[in-house]
Amino acid sequence: NAGVTQTPKFQVLKTGQSMTLQCAQDMNHNSMYWYRQDPGMGLRLIYYSASEGTTDKGEVPNGYNVSRLNKREFSLRLESAAPSQTSVYFCASSEIGGETQYFGPGTRLLVL
Amino acid sequence: QKEVEQNSGPLSVPEGAIASLNCTYSDRGSQSFFWYRQYSGKSPELIMFIYSNGDKEDGRFTAQLNKASQYVSLLIRDSQPSDSATYLCAGGGAGNNRKLIWGLGTSLAVNP
Numbered sequence: 001n002a003g004v005t006q007t008p009k010f011q012v013l014k015t016g017q018s019m020t021l022q023c024a025q026d027m028n029h030n031s032m033y034w035y036r037q038d039p040g041m042g043l044r045l046i047y048y049s050a051s052e053g054t055t056d057k058g059e060v061p062n063g064y065n066v067s068r069l070n071k072r073e074f075s076l077r078l079e080s081a082a083p084s085q086t087s088v089y090f091c092a093s094s095e096i097g098g099e100t101q102y103f104g105p106g107t108r109l110l111v112l
Numbered sequence: 113q114k115e116v117e118q119n120s121g122p123l124s125v126p127e128g129a130i131a132s133l134n135c136t137y138s139d140r141g142s143q144s145f146f147w148y149r150q151y152s153g154k155s156p157e158l159i160m161f162i163y164s165n166g167d168k169e170d171g172r173f174t175a176q177l178n179k180a181s182q183y184v185s186l187l188i189r190d191s192q193p194s195d196s197a198t199y200l201c202a203g204g205g206a207g208n209n210r211k212l213i214w215g216l217g218t219s220l221a222v223n224p
Contacts, residue, residue, distance in 0.1 A: 033211075042216040043156070043200070058211070090155055099144055099204040101212060103155040 002026055004104035006091050012110045013081045021076040021107050023091030030096040032074035034058075034066060036087040037106075043090070049074055051096075081111045114139040116203050118215035126223050131188040133218050135201030138182070142203040145177060145184045146212065150198045159186070159199075191222045 004025045013019055025032065033048040035058075045058030047066040055066050063085060065077045074093075078085060088108050092101040115138045125131045135145070144163045148156035162168045162175040162184070174187040184203075188195055198219050202212040 040216070043214045045211060048211060099212060100146065100158060100161060103157070106155050 004091055004093055004102055006089075006104035006107050008107060009105065010108045010110075012112065013078075014112055015082060017081050018077065018079050019081065019109075020078075021089055021091075021109075022073070023075065023104055024073045025091075025093040025102075025104075026072065027093060027095070027102065028071070029093035029102075030071070031094045032068065033092040033094075033101060034064075034074070034076045035090045035092065036060065036085075037090060038087050046076065046089075081109075083111045085109065086111045114142075114203075114213050116201055116213050116215040118199075118201050118218045120216060121219040122221050123218055124221045124223060125191050127191060127193060129191050129222075131191045131195065131220055131222070133186040133188075133199050133201075133220065135184040135186075135215055136182055137184065137203045137213070139203065139213065140179075140182065142213070144204045145175070146202040146204070147173075147175060147184075147186045148200040148202065149195075150200060150217065152197075156200055188220075191220075193222050193224050196220055196222050 007022045030051045034046040035043045044060045049055045049068040052071045067075045091104040094101045146161045147159045150156045162177045168175045172189045176185045198217040200217045201215040204212045
């Protein structure tokens, strides 16, 4: 069991470039989440998917889009990256009816 | 605004001592509480969760919940240098659609 995997581990972008962060889980979990973590700001929810086929905004969705490709995969897209999106991005998942979240290793994104 | 508050620390304890980490929450509807540990540069990992008033023990860790006072704590007995990390408290509940409300974390340093 790999748990939750994320790619890439690290990325440098120029302002205005786009990219997609990939997340996959092999635990047969229903719900998946994207967070960003910045110093002094804690974990902030960007988007989440309660189940396959549904997505909802979290507290900081501006500048991001998501796709729940299937039950395993949940991707996060930055259409036009900005320096304010420099952060560490974590994907997490939780099982049906459960709240315990399991995190991937994170993607460190630097936008110049 | 639903909030979970933690003292940012750093909390410094000598090796072998008991470390006490505290968390308060504002949403009386929260039913469950989680403690995660996050080492520098790594992702959060679950230590334990608690749903019922009182104490829950798991090895060197004890979580305590007092719903009347809206207070959650984590005690680490026989603290080791390897316990040095940031500890995140999170609250969940039926009203949050399985989303967790995260505190900003408390930094713990265990000194040899």
